[in-house]
């Protein structure tokens with residue numbers, strides 16, 4: 001499918017996992033892609049991979065917790081490609097896995113800085129650019145953990161609940177200008193983020209993976225490409241009547 005021909009798409013956290021698969025899928029749909037991340041070697045590798053398939057792609061180092069850098073980088077993306085049509089707020093961290101009463105203020109703030117403040121900064125910087133393009137689409141990565149609870153990673157739950165609600169509020173603010181804002185809610189996806197949680201778990205990586213698989217009625221965790229497909233849909237005009245919505249892609253996790 002070529003639903004994004006010549007659309008300029010910026011993906012934060014584009015170097016690994018869901019972000020990397022999203023860059024690839026958007027490119028396959030005809031987009032021009034800005035890969036943004038803090039891991040430069042892997043980010044450049046994604047850019048090179050896309051370019052080798054004929055996609056107009058570029059890489060920028062961007063830490064989404066730095067408001068000035070966010071402003072300058074999204075401006076540079078728009079100058080490099082001539083416009084910005086789509087922003088995918090994908091960069092995220094899982095943070096500490098402790099009971100709430102053991103979490104320090106610093107640990108709490110670290111997760112909020114990336115998962116919530118980062119989304120806020122990127123939206124703030126992107127809005128004038130999307131307005132200039134005559135409209136656009138913002139896709140925010142929330143989580144099943146932004147919808148239901150579980151007894152783990154408390155700051156992460158709070159951050160993803162915030163992203164879900166920010167998406168709806170921003171959708172209402174910008175709908176009259178043709179800027180759509182939606183959230184995506186993945187179940188567990190086997191990426192570096194989840195592999196790190198598995199490695200740090202008490203039961204060990206293999207048992208952790210088996211337990212995770214069992215939590216999804218479909219019988220296994222998801223792949224980054226499962227989420228990238230949903231993001232591409234929300235980015236495209238197939239979703240032109242979709243804003244303020246939450247796209248759950250979770251193998252049935254939240255259907256219980």
Ligand code: NAI
Nearest residue numbers: 013016017018063064090091092143186188189191192193
């Ligand atoms: P990942 O850890 O594989 O990739 C995250 C990417 O974000 C990495 O490339 C990392 O370098 C980048 N990043 C981290 N901090 C950054 C910062 N300050 N500025 C810019 N980039 C930064 O994670 P994964 O699993 O691909 O997750 C992507 C998004 O999807 C996250 O927002 C995550 O919370 C969300 N998600 C993931 C799920 C999963 O099971 N993997 C489930 C539900 C949501």
